[in-house]
Amino acid sequence: MSTQSGAARGTSTGTRMTIAKALNAGMRAAMERDPKVVLMGEDVGKLGGVFRITEGLQKDFGEDRVIDTPLAESGIVGSAIGLALRGYRPVVEIQFDGFVYPAFDNIVSQVAKMHNRSLGALKVPMVIRIPYGGGIGAVEHHSESNESYFAHTAGLRVVTCSSTEDAYWMMQQAIASDDPVIFYEPKRRYHERGVLDLGEHGGQGVDLDDAPNQLDEAVVRVEGSDVTVLTYGPMVKVAHAAAQAAELEDGPSIEVVDLRSLSPLDTELIEESVRKTGRCIALSEAQTFSSITSELAAHVQEHCFYHLEAPVLRVGGYNIPYPPSRHEEVFLPDLDRVLHAVETLLAY
Amino acid sequence: MSDDEVAPSSTAPVTQDHQPPERDITDGGPDMVQFLAADGTRVELTATNEPYAAYLEDVDQAAMKDMLRDLIMVRRVDAEGFALQRQGELGLWPSLLGQEAAQVGAGRAMRPQDYAFPGYREHGVAWCKGVPPENLLGMFRGVNHGGWDSNENNFHLYTIVIGNQMLHAVGYAMGAARDGDVGTGDPDRDTAVMAFTGDGGTAQGDFNESLVFASVTNAPVVFYVQNNHWAISEPNDRQFTIPPYRRADGFGFPGIRVDGNDVLASYAVTRHALERARSGQGPTLIEAFTYRMGAHTTSDDPTKYRISAEVDAWKAKDPIDRMTAYLTSEGVIDDAWVEQTEGEADQLAARIRKACQTMPDPPHEEMFAHVYAEPHTLIERESALFADYQAGFED
Numbered sequence: 001m002s003t004q005s006g007a008a009r010g011t012s013t014g015t016r017m018t019i020a021k022a023l024n025a026g027m028r029a030a031m032e033r034d035p036k037v038v039l040m041g042e043d044v045g046k047l048g049g050v051f052r053i054t055e056g057l058q059k060d061f062g063e064d065r066v067i068d069t070p071l072a073e074s075g076i077v078g079s080a081i082g083l084a085l086r087g088y089r090p091v092v093e094i095q096f097d098g099f100v101y102p103a104f105d106n107i108v109s110q111v112a113k114m115h116n117r118s119l120g121a122l123k124v125p126m127v128i129r130i131p132y133g134g135g136i137g138a139v140e141h142h143s144e145s146n147e148s149y150f151a152h153t154a155g156l157r158v159v160t161c162s163s164t165e166d167a168y169w170m171m172q173q174a175i176a177s178d179d180p181v182i183f184y185e186p187k188r189r190y191h192e193r194g195v196l197d198l199g200e201h202g203g204q205g206v207d208l209d210d211a212p213n214q215l216d217e218a219v220v221r222v223e224g225s226d227v228t229v230l231t232y233g234p235m236v237k238v239a240h241a242a243a244q245a246a247e248l249e250d251g252p253s254i255e256v257v258d259l260r261s262l263s264p265l266d267t268e269l270i271e272e273s274v275r276k277t278g279r280c281i282a283l284s285e286a287q288t289f290s291s292i293t294s295e296l297a298a299h300v301q302e303h304c305f306y307h308l309e310a311p312v313l314r315v316g317g318y319n320i321p322y323p324p325s326r327h328e329e330v331f332l333p334d335l336d337r338v339l340h341a342v343e344t345l346l347a348y
Numbered sequence: 349m350s351d352d353e354v355a356p357s358s359t360a361p362v363t364q365d366h367q368p369p370e371r372d373i374t375d376g377g378p379d380m381v382q383f384l385a386a387d388g389t390r391v392e393l394t395a396t397n398e399p400y401a402a403y404l405e406d407v408d409q410a411a412m413k414d415m416l417r418d419l420i421m422v423r424r425v426d427a428e429g430f431a432l433q434r435q436g437e438l439g440l441w442p443s444l445l446g447q448e449a450a451q452v453g454a455g456r457a458m459r460p461q462d463y464a465f466p467g468y469r470e471h472g473v474a475w476c477k478g479v480p481p482e483n484l485l486g487m488f489r490g491v492n493h494g495g496w497d498s499n500e501n502n503f504h505l506y507t508i509v510i511g512n513q514m515l516h517a518v519g520y521a522m523g524a525a526r527d528g529d530v531g532t533g534d535p536d537r538d539t540a541v542m543a544f545t546g547d548g549g550t551a552q553g554d555f556n557e558s559l560v561f562a563s564v565t566n567a568p569v570v571f572y573v574q575n576n577h578w579a580i581s582e583p584n585d586r587q588f589t590i591p592p593y594r595r596a597d598g599f600g601f602p603g604i605r606v607d608g609n610d611v612l613a614s615y616a617v618t619r620h621a622l623e624r625a626r627s628g629q630g631p632t633l634i635e636a637f638t639y640r641m642g643a644h645t646t647s648d649d650p651t652k653y654r655i656s657a658e659v660d661a662w663k664a665k666d667p668i669d670r671m672t673a674y675l676t677s678e679g680v681i682d683d684a685w686v687e688q689t690e691g692e693a694d695q696l697a698a699r700i701r702k703a704c705q706t707m708p709d710p711p712h713e714e715m716f717a718h719v720y721a722e723p724h725t726l727i728e729r730e731s732a733l734f735a736d737y738q739a740g741f742e743d
Contacts, residue, residue, distance in 0.1 A: 038526075064526055069561070070557070070560050070561060070564060072553075072557045072560060072561075074515065074553060074554055074557055075515055075554070075557035075558065075560060075561050077515075078512060078514075078515025078516060078518075078519065078554060078557070078558070079515050079516075079518050079519030079522060079558075079561050080519055081515070081516045081519055082465075082515065082516040082517060082518060082519020082520035082521070082522065082523065083519040083520070083522055083523045083526075084519075085498075085504070085516065085519070085520055085523075086519070086520045086522075086523025086524065086527070087523065087527075088523055088526070102553070105509065105512065105554075106512055106515065106554070109509045109512060110507075110509070110512050110516070113493075115718055115719070115720065115721055116493070116718045116719050117493040117494050117505060118493075118494060118497075118498065118505060118718075119492065119714075119717075119718050120717070120718040120721070121497050121498065121499070122498060122499075122505075123721050125721075154719050154727075155719055155720065157720070157724070177721075177722060178721035178722055179720050179721050179722055179724075216724075216725070263724075263726070264724050264725040264726045264727075265725075265726070266725075267725065267726075267729075268725075
């Protein structure tokens, strides 16, 4: 079983940086490594993106490699497909989660299916970056967690980072992948800091083999013995806090699994953890109906049935449209809702 | 167009709130570039067609004969596809009947390095790009989703979702420009991309976004709209009130209407647009004014929505009759040549028929083989489960 690595190995050579900066550094490293990597999106050039994730890259790599596109998401993804067919590796920014739908057709009908349709002759090695999730007090369409739409679609990989280290490495791994990758960035965690340890070389000459984990591996963030919390992206921090709170009160021992990859799921690690603890909570910001957490619940009951002490519980957004931000404090799962679910499980 | 063709009077239903303008849909209007009239006579040079005449100067009689041969072969391929569907060998066939000249003219204007992004009716372009016609059949037989290697002939797989391919073409063209394969002056290097769609496709958001992207990036792309006048059952006036070629002006590049039933005009205009693109002057939109003589596909029944007089009027503008009449009058071909060429076409059809009938069903495990380029644990697990389950039936 993978355990904490990288940041937790923490050496004095590590650098503290935000997830936003780590994503930027990951893209920079990928662009330095491969001249075919191009960034595309609305406002990604001079402005550096509305979240500044691509800041400084157009200045350093030029307008041919960091392309400010017209304001048309289907056009961005559709033209990126053409660039990919020509041998480029486009990294596309969708400005906000709720703006991806105009591109949905091209993502689902073309990006996802091109390799399969061509019996492997054509590859679309594209990364579609989507800042996702709520908790930032935004207006409508700026707080969604729509990852299950894409995880449902065969042909796409769907990943999400929760830490500085993962932001840096996973971005590069996603760009290097010959498959299309939907890369979900936890926007409310953009400015949280973590340690990026690039070893004694300080980042010079590092290659992807140095990455602490593969792109499709889950990681145990907190080891525990009573309940497994399967989660990802912005909720990893919430699960972590729940585990710490329980520990401080000598409560149940919570194991936190950061899925990192939503398609494929690291089912080996998931099953191993649940078989050990016998209890499972699937935690996400997304509405629970027909979701990643639904899939986790189904998978765990199908494969860990005899090890379960209680049903799998899902903790997520209520099954309503993302509410006006004055509600989001109660809409989004928090530490208390996680602990409540833990108590429910232990009461069986 | 010539005056001797009588257009059918409009039978469009007139309702109080929607009254389409009286129109003659066989008349391409004064802006339409034409070199061969419907009766096969050469059209005099005018301000409309004169700018493109130079692109025919090096088209000698042998080349024209080759174009007619292409038209005949492509029509025969199409007829065979239709017959194979009717006999249950194919699930579906989208016929190009009537659009042969629009496609052969465009296809022959392309150079080998030029890349085509077709819809799903571009059998004539496929022919010109060297894709074996039998390879088109697999997807309609249900053995694959596209049975040719796009990069072998620079002819992308058919795209069934109307309009998506227009954007792919623009992106590919942006890539060609980034690769430095535009404006070098080297005729074997400079590259353009052609994006094919129809009148219905012009309504799609992707079509309009592709024009925007091409315009602002000055992409070396030619948009080729075959206006065959019917998007399944919907006529032009359900898709636009301004004809497609005029839309280009609003996007900042030239739009040209060409007689899509005139192979010489289609060739000349496309060649002009491709040369513009290759030399770095940016995109062009061509509207090839033509007609879908058959049904939308073999699943369609056009008698429910259009009148036979309209079809008859277009039959008088047939692209093959026109070119045959022209080359016969010029003494380039005779009846014996036509007969011999049709014999070759029959041989090709027999080859296609045999290839179709002997096309093996794919092994079922192939369903799982190409979903991802790199290992994906869910697919691996399901593939193994499927193999185990199937193996259970072997005894």
